[in-house]
Amino acid sequence: MEQLPTPHNNFFQFALSHLPSARSLIETQLSGAALAELDLSTIQIETGTFIDPDLREKFSDLLFSVQLLQVSATTGERTLVYILFEHKSQSDPFTVLQMLSYIVRISEQRVRTGLPLCPIVPLLVYHGESGWTAAKSFRELVSCPEALAEYQIVFQPLLLDLSQLDDEQVEGDPVLRSTLRLLKYSRSKHLVTKLGEILHLMASALPTTVLPQWIHAIGVYVMSVNKQIDSQQYKQTLKSVFPTQFEPGSLADRLLIQGREEGREEGRQEGEQLGFAKGKLTAKIQMLQELLGDHPTTDEQFELQGIDAITAQLAELQNRLRDREA
Numbered sequence: 001m002e003q004l005p006t007p008h009n010n011f012f013q014f015a016l017s018h019l020p021s022a023r024s025l026i027e028t029q030l031s032g033a034a035l036a037e038l039d040l041s042t043i044q045i046e047t048g049t050f051i052d053p054d055l056r057e058k059f060s061d062l063l064f065s066v067q068l069l070q071v072s073a074t075t076g077e078r079t080l081v082y083i084l085f086e087h088k089s090q091s092d093p094f095t096v097l098q099m100l101s102y103i104v105r106i107s108e109q110r111v112r113t114g115l116p117l118c119p120i121v122p123l124l125v126y127h128g129e130s131g132w133t134a135a136k137s138f139r140e141l142v143s144c145p146e147a148l149a150e151y152q153i154v155f156q157p158l159l160l161d162l163s164q165l166d167d168e169q170v171e172g173d174p175v176l177r178s179t180l181r182l183l184k185y186s187r188s189k190h191l192v193t194k195l196g197e198i199l200h201l202m203a204s205a206l207p208t209t210v211l212p213q214w215i216h217a218i219g220v221y222v223m224s225v226n227k228q229i230d231s232q233q234y235k236q237t238l239k240s241v242f243p244t245q246f247e248p249g250s251l252a253d254r255l256l257i258q259g260r261e262e263g264r265e266e267g268r269q270e271g272e273q274l275g276f277a278k279g280k281l282t283a284k285i286q287m288l289q290e291l292l293g294d295h296p297t298t299d300e301q302f303e304l305q306g307i308d309a310i311t312a313q314l315a316e317l318q319n320r321l322r323d324r325e326a
Contacts, residue, residue, distance in 0.1 A: 011221040012087045012125070015179040016062055019043055021172070026066075026083055028171040029123055029158055038081060042067040046082070062086075063106070080118045082106060086157075087125040089186070091134040093141075095124060099157050100138060122157035127183035132161045174205035182218065192228045199241045220287050231283045281310045288317040 016022050023040050030038075046063040062085040070079075084106070086099055099122045107117050126132045135141050137156035144152065162170065162184040170180050178201040185191040185198075199218070206214060215238070222229050286296045302310065 009087075011217055012085075012183065013062055014217045015175075016085055017045055018175060019045070021176040021179060022064055022083075022085070024172040024176040025085070025123070025125075025160075026064075028176075029160055030121065034121075037068055037070065039067045039069045043083075079116075082118060082120040084120055084122045085125065086122070087127065087183070089126075089128050089183075091126075091128060091132050093134045096135050096138050096155065096157065097141060099124065100153070100155050123160065124157050125160045125162070125180070125183070127162045127180070127186065129163060129188060131163050132159060174201050178202040182221070186222070186225050188226075189228055191222065191226050192233065195222065195229070195234075195237050196241050199237065203241065223284065223287055231287075281307070281314055285310065285314050285317060288314070 016025070022045070023043050026038075026040065026043075027035060043064055043066050046065050064083040064085070065080045066083060068079045068081060084099065084102055086095070086102075088095055092098070103120050103122065106120060110117060136159055138153045139149070139156075142152050160180075162180055165184075167181055167184075170177050170184070172180065178198045181194065181198050181201075182191075185194050188194075199215075202214060202218075203211060219234055223231060223234060282297070282299070282302045285302075289296045297313075305313075
């Protein structure tokens with residue numbers, strides 16, 4: 001899984017790259033009239049990014065193309081529609097401007113490559129713990145006399161505010177619903193009780209061949225953003241949901257066998273307790289290193305370090321993640 005700027009970006013990009021989920025999100029958010037114009041069987045993810053290089057540490061975008069059902073009168077071909085997904089866990093005051101800048105860059109790229117301009121549908125998914133409070137339209141960002149209002153840009157992306165929806169109101173196929181619920185509760189104390197239900201729902205719809213990859217992504221995500229869930233808690237949740245082991249080397253497999261080598265200090269309980277604590281810290285460090293794109297520290301390297309050094313290393317990684325989300 002590609003490493004992205006923050007845990008939220010990383011999981012959102014991973015989950016919505018699952019084309020059935022992306023299609024389901026479009027189907028639940030666009031109007032019936034708009035959907036009647038689209039051939040959703042042609043949906044595909046577009047590569048590349050339209051974010052300024054100095055903003056890539058904080059933001060990500062996700063772009064899909066879909067063909068129109070009707071043939072273009074000018075080109076004789078089906079015209080593309082771009083669907084632009086953005087997500088936020090906080091009410092960023094300039095999100096609307098950010099999304100507008102994406103649309104301008106997409107359009108400029110098409111012009112540079114000799115392609116005609118095409119419709120672009122912007123959709124903002126918000127999963128903060130309280131309602132969206134920032135501007136919902138470009139007009140709200142611009143303070144001007146009424147006489148000048150008619151000359152201003154009219155732009156208002158679709159907004160899916162998960163904080164304002166009960167779980168039963170979150171629509172879509174099972175994988176999309178579980179993804180959106182996970183985003184909704186990502187930082188909440190309620191995720192501890194919701195996680196098993198979310199995993200059950202996801203497992204009911206995903207093929208067993210790809211399920212370990214999703215377990216990996218979810219584990220890295222929740223242990224990076226939720227203070228109540230550590231590797232031990234996640235391991236217990238996995239055991240309650242899944243009766244079988246996953247393929248060797250996956251995150252789920254590592255979590256389920258964690259502790260097997262801990263506490264080897266020849267029978268002394270004090271040593272065993274130290275080994276257990278050290279094992280929990282090193283597991284978190286390795287997952288955070290994966291998330292940040294660092295080369296994971298090996299178990300052999302950890303054996304040469306004391307628990308104070310390991311604790312300091314964990315704190316440094318957590319600070320890097322917080323800085324990226326700030």
